[in-house]
Each structure stands twice: as C-alpha cells, then as structure tokens.
Amino acid sequence: ETGVTQTPRHLVMGMTNKKSLKCEQHLGHNAMYWYKQSAKKPLELMFVYSLEERVENNSVPSRFSPECPNSSHLFLHLHTLQPEDSALYLCASSQEQGVITEAFFGQGTRLTVV
Amino acid sequence: QKEVEQNSGPLSVPEGAIASLNCTYSDRGSQSFFWYRQYSGKSPELIMSIYSNGDKEDGRFTAQLNKASQYVSLLIRDSQPSDSATYLCAVTPEPPNDYKLSFGAGTTVTVRA
Numbered sequence: 001e002t003g004v005t006q007t008p009r010h011l012v013m014g015m016t017n018k019k020s021l022k023c024e025q026h027l028g029h030n031a032m033y034w035y036k037q038s039a040k041k042p043l044e045l046m047f048v049y050s051l052e053e054r055v056e057n058n059s060v061p062s063r064f065s066p067e068c069p070n071s072s073h074l075f076l077h078l079h080t081l082q083p084e085d086s087a088l089y090l091c092a093s094s095q096e097q098g099v100i101t102e103a104f105f106g107q108g109t110r111l112t113v114v
Numbered sequence: 115q116k117e118v119e120q121n122s123g124p125l126s127v128p129e130g131a132i133a134s135l136n137c138t139y140s141d142r143g144s145q146s147f148f149w150y151r152q153y154s155g156k157s158p159e160l161i162m163s164i165y166s167n168g169d170k171e172d173g174r175f176t177a178q179l180n181k182a183s184q185y186v187s188l189l190i191r192d193s194q195p196s197d198s199a200t201y202l203c204a205v206t207p208e209p210p211n212d213y214k215l216s217f218g219a220g221t222t223v224t225v226r227a
Contacts, residue, residue, distance in 0.1 A: 031213065042118070043158075043202070043217040055213055090157055096213060102148060103204075103215055105157040 003027065006091050006106035013081065014114055021076040021109050023091030031096045032074040033103065034066060037088040049074060050096055081113045117141065118205050120218035128226050133190040135201050135221050140184070143208025147179055147186045150202040152220065158202055162188065193225045 004025045013019050025032065034046040048056040049068040063085075065077040074091055088110055094103040119138050127133045135149075146165055150158035164170045164177040164186065176189040186205075190197055200220040206212050 033214070040219070042116075042219045045214055045216075048214055050213055088157075102160050102163050104160060105150075108157045 004091060004093055004104050004106035006089075006109050008109060009107060010110045010112075012112045012114060013078070015081060015083075017081075018077070018079040020078065021089055021091075021111075023074040023076075023106055025072055025074075025091075025093040025104075025106075027093055027095075027104060029093035029095045029104075030071055031094050032068060032071075033092040033094075034074065034076050035090040035092060035105075037090060037108075039087075043090070047076075078111075081111075083113050086111055086113045116218075117207070117216040118203055118218040120201075120203050120221045122219055123222040124224050125221055126224045126226060127193050129193060129195060131193050133193045133197065133223050133225070135188040135190075135203075135223070137186045137188075137203030137205075137218055138184055139186070139203075139205045139216075141205070141207045141216075142181075142184060144181075144184075144205045145208060145212060146206035147177070148204040148215070149175075149177060149186075149188045150204060150217075152200045152202055154199075190223070193223075195225050195227050198223060198225045 007022045031050045036044045046060045047066040067075040088108045090108045091106040092103040149162040151161050152158045162177040164179045170177045174191045178187045200222045202220045203218040204215045
C-alpha cells in the first residue's frame with residue numbers, strides 16, 4: 001500500500017461520543033499534518049508533527065487531541081464534539097528538508113456530528 | 115489581510131481554451147508554492163510546485179511565479195471537462211513558519227464541453 005491512508009472514510013458521531021481518526025503514510029516522510037476543511041472555507045491547519053514532535057497547535061479546541069506515536073502514524077482523538085465540528089478532516093505528510101517539500105493528502109474522513 | 119488569496123470563481127471556460135488562475139500571498143519571504151486540484155468530495159491532489167521566479171511547465175499546466183509582486187498563477191492549456199475542479203494555491207511562509215502550508219480558499223473551474 002502506498003501514499004497516505006485515512007480511516008474511517010465516513011464517521012457519524014453524537015456529541016457525547018469518543019472516536020478516533022487514523023492516518024498512516026507509506027512515503028517515508030518526517031512530517032504529518034491534520035487539516036480541517038469546512039464548506040466554502042480554506043483548509044485550516046490544526047496540528048503539525050515534525051519528527052514525531054508537535055510543532056504547532058494553532059489554538060485548536062481541546063476536544064481535539066492529536067497523537068503521533070511514530071513518523072508513519074497520526075491519530076486525532078475526538079470527544080464531546082459540537083455540530084459545527086462537522087467537516088472533512090484531512091491528513092497530509094511531507095518531507096521536511098529545511099524548506100517544506102510537497103505535501104500529499106489522504107482521502108479524508110467526512111465527519112458528521114449529530 | 116489573508117495569507118493567501120484567490121478569486122473564488124466560478125471560472126467558466128470552453129473546452130480547448132486556456133484557463134488562467136491567480137493567487138497572491140502576503141508573506142514576502144515565502145519560499146515554496148504549490149497548486150492543488152480538488153474534485154468535489156475528494157482530497158486535494160498536488161499538480162504543480164514552483165520555487166523560483168519564472169515559468170514551470172508540466173504537460174498542459176504552467177505555473178508562473180513572481181516573488182517581487184507576490185503573485186503565482188496557473189495556466190491550464192487545452193482545457194478539458196476533466197479539469198473541472200477547485201484549484202487550491204498553497205504557500206510556505208518564511209522561517210520560522212516554513213514547516214506549514216497556508217492555503218487559499220480555492221478557485222472553482224468549470225470547463226464547458
């Protein structure tokens with residue numbers, strides 16, 4: 001398997017549920033990202049991990065909790081979400097070599113909070 | 115001021131014509147510039163990257179970068195219906211924020227058969 005793989009592709013959850021999104025990259029990259037894409041809005045950077053260390057949080061609400069156990073895997077743990085959190089959540093990876101190189105995206109998880 | 119700005123469109127072009135997409139950015143020290151294509155309901159797909167002033171051609175796509183004007187563009191020659199998508203401009207800011215990409219809101223392109 002190649003590229004960036006995200007699971008699940010679709011998720012419907014209640015506001016009291018806890019769920020996790022998973023991302024795996026097979027490109028040998030050293031940086032991974034979580035982006036949120038809402039309708040008619042630019043991609044919003046949520047979290048950046050470089051060499052497994054979180055570099056940026058971007059003031060994301062604490063109901064979103066990232067985890068990066070190694071350079072190939074990235075998780076986004078979700079709890080007590082709000083309906084406005086419904087969006088497409090995209091994982092991406094890139095190779096950081098002083099300057100960022102191309103970022104490649106997974107297929108995304110379409111999240112609906114009910 | 116938004117970090118990356120694009121005309122939202124929609125940009126409608128006839129099949130076979132040239133589609134011209136524009137993007138401006140606010141950080142003068144930006145180093146890397148990318149164009150992504152995103153079909154409806156799909157994830158962004160990288161189609162072009164450019165790092166220095168001038169033109170870069172790849173098949174029917176040409177990216178143009180002018181750092182002095184803080185402007186990057188994408189030309190799509192011989193447009194095809196399959197080019198109908200939203201095109202996202204992405205820019206890497208100057209250090210120390212060069213570890214992340216800033217995206218524009220995207221320009222929607224419709225190619226009329």
